[in-house]
Amino acid sequence: QVHVAESGGGSVQAGGSLRLSCTASGYTVRTNSMGWFRQGPGKEREGVALIGADVKTRYADSVEGRFTISKDSDKNTLYLQMNNLQPEDTGMYYCAASAVRWYTPSWVPSDYKYWGQGTQVTISS
DSSP, X not given: OOEEXXXXXXXXXXXXXXXXXXXXXSSOSTTSOEEEEEEOTTOOOEEEEEEOTTOOEEEOTTTTXXXXXXXXXXXXXXXXXXXXOOGGGOEEEEEEEOSSOOSSOOSOGGGOOEEOOOEEEEEEO
16 A cells, blocks of 8 residues: 655744655655645645656745755655745645656646645744
8 A cells, every 4th residue: 555654844933944754655756746735724735846757846936946845766755845934834744646647747636646644844933
């Protein structure tokens, strides 16, 4: 069975950094499209950063230039490096894994088949 799990969340002050990790079992990170989504207080789930089967990346306007999504094939792990964090970045962050090899990954949450349980990110000002 496919299982994905996030880690690395926490509470930091504005301007700080966090690195989220997503490990996968029964699934090959290198050859699949994946993404990070988040859901803030009173908000709907939104895409943050996406990476395709060919490692093409896409970013939400709100995080462009601050966040970096990447894969480590040897560790079969997806990462999200988050720098210069702001209070509006607060939310539950989810790792999403697609069963489809998109070369341009999707912003739509329902297009992803596998999800982690989430890791909380809280940014104070």
